[in-house]
Amino acid sequence: MGQRQDRYSRASGRIAKTRTRLTVASDRLDCNQTELAQMQEEVLDLLSKYMNLDRESLKIRIEIIRETKRGTKDVKTIQIK
């Protein structure tokens, strides 16, 4: 019950944005959202080992670069946080 109220107390626009971001990222990476969240945590854990990070304000972009047939680079940028 409490959880339900929590969800609805947030404006739905923000919920929509978060859901879109997660869906798009998991589509692009071809992995499910649980794996995506897990990867996000692991990347942050890894980086935190080597540098001082503010985990809340941090944005991480992952670029997947794939060489295509035509010799041009197909770059996909995925923002995970």
Added chain:
Amino acid sequence: MSEVLVVTSGKGGVGKTTSTANIGAGLARLNKKVVLIDTDIGLRNLDVVMGLENRIIYNLVDVVEGNCRVKQALIRDKHYPGLYLLPSAQTRDKSAVSPEQMIKLVDGLTQLFDYVLLDCPAGIEQGFRNATAAAQRAIVVTTPEVSAIRDADRIIGLLQADGIKKIDLIVNRIRVDMVRRGEMMSVEDVLDILAINLLGAIPDEESVVIAANHGEFVVGSNTLSGQAYMNIARRIAGETVPLIDLENSATLLHRVAALFRRK
């Protein structure tokens, strides 16, 4: 030099056909010669949006199969002498035309027109392949909804993989009142996720529906959506036009409306 643009979205019902019609009319208002091609074989729509459904004699498939010359199938718009429609076939299916045939057809039309606009069917199957094969640039239409943005992202990926270099975005059906209350994603939110160039944002207005009911264009009318489409046409034609501040343009109307509601 003429330009070939495909208007696409992935998801259906986000306003591809309405956008194609109004951008085409906008370009015609700028004295460009424009042809709109309805590539949705089996589910033709652009003719009714433009109010030209009673003038169809030949269609896209007739041209491709050589039943008529391309000029015989072109329908001149009621309002703009520089605007033409090449209607789709209603009784055939997507396999009636191949990407190679579309490329050949469009090649011929670039000799006659400044702009060729291809109205793409929903989905990512052959209809999409046909429409995009001949295009140099793409306009992706989306709405501020999770499903539409997700599909737009897929489409952008496919267009990039196809080697289409210039891909621009239209965010359709923005409801400023809902954005203000935080109950709808804003244009900025959508851009944040899709990360491509914004060609324009269209407010969700009754005038768009009413114009389509009559088979008329909203572009050229004194409405925010009409202005927004006109600005998009100008940008396509190479002009630099600042974005309309939907938020503040609507505020005055909104306030007036709220004033009346309170009474």
